[in-house]
Amino acid sequence: MLRDSLARQGDWLFRWRSYIPLLLVPPVAADLLSFRFPLDSPLLDEILEGMCFAIAFCGLAVRGLVAGYAPRGTSGRITSGQKAAELNTAGMYSLCRNPLYLGNFLMGFGVLLFLHSFVVQTLYVLTFFLYYERIIMREEEFLHGKFGESYLRWADRTPAIVPRFRAWRRPALSFSWRTILRREYTSFFAVAAIMTAFEVVGDTILEGRFTFEPEWRAFFGFSLAFYLACMFLKKGTRLLHVPGR
Numbered sequence: 292m293l294r295d296s297l298a299r300q301g302d303w304l305f306r307w308r309s310y311i312p313l314l315l316v317p318p319v320a321a322d323l324l325s326f327r328f329p330l331d332s333p334l335l336d337e338i339l340e341g342m343c344f345a346i347a348f349c350g351l352a353v354r355g356l357v358a359g360y361a362p363r364g365t366s367g368r369i370t371s372g373q374k375a376a377e378l379n380t381a382g383m384y385s386l387c388r389n390p391l392y393l394g395n396f397l398m399g400f401g402v403l404l405f406l407h408s409f410v411v412q413t414l415y416v417l418t419f420f421l422y423y424e425r426i427i428m429r430e431e432e433f434l435h436g437k438f439g440e441s442y443l444r445w446a447d448r449t450p451a452i453v454p455r456f457r458a459w460r461r462p463a464l465s466f467s468w469r470t471i472l473r474r475e476y477t478s479f480f481a482v483a484a485i486m487t488a489f490e491v492v493g494d495t496i497l498e499g500r501f502t503f504e505p506e507w508r509a510f511f512g513f514s515l516a517f518y519l520a521c522m523f524l525k526k527g528t529r530l531l532h533v534p535g536r
Contacts, residue, residue, distance in 0.1 A: 361536065383454075386456060
């Protein structure tokens with residue numbers, strides 16, 4: 292059956308979902324090599340950069356709100372298979388059923404907007420929804436099988452991706468900044484590193500020589516220091532550990 296086939300594809304895509312975006316590397320590289328300011332306007336380029344940051348960091352904020360209220364036993368970055376110790380229906384999960392994927396979409400869209408390429412953005416949107424559709428289908432089968440009618444009632448009133456803001460329900464757990472730092476520091480650094488790489492390569496192509504502007508050096512330096520500090524705190528100490536998270 293088609294649904295079974297899509298579910299099997301969802302299993303495979305869930306396992307390898309971290310690597311699927313690499314399919315966009317060739318068109319991204321091609322656009323970088325022909326990078327130009329939009330309408331040859333440096334001012335417009337700076338305005339668009341601000342929009343890129345706003346969209347990407349909205350995505351990070353969505354993921355942060357999920358992580359900040361998340362109990363132990365949710366999927367997170369696991370790739371070996373589905374996992375859910377309990378059904379999350381509050382917080383961001385009261386607004387939409389897949390807030391992590393919403394956050395991922397906004398992060399990727401904001402980062403790729405740096406290229407000012409309609410083709411790349413279109414490929415990104417199509418690729419995103421083609422493979423997340425299958426992942427979501429498989430996850431819904433898993434959650435339905437585990438939580439039964441409770442899942443169906445929640446799914447019936449909660450949209451899949453586009454949030455319904457008036458439906459917000461406060462989670463039982465308190466908000467935890469330490470959990471955000473432990474779970475999401477890699478997402479922050481990935482956004483910062485890719486944006487910096489796009490900026491440096493684009494400016495270098497425009498100038499005809501290696502160009503790494505001071506403000507971007509400062510931004511990347513801060514991001515790298517933040518990443519290394521959080522990694523040390525997570526792996527070398529218990530400071531970011533919160534019981535039950």
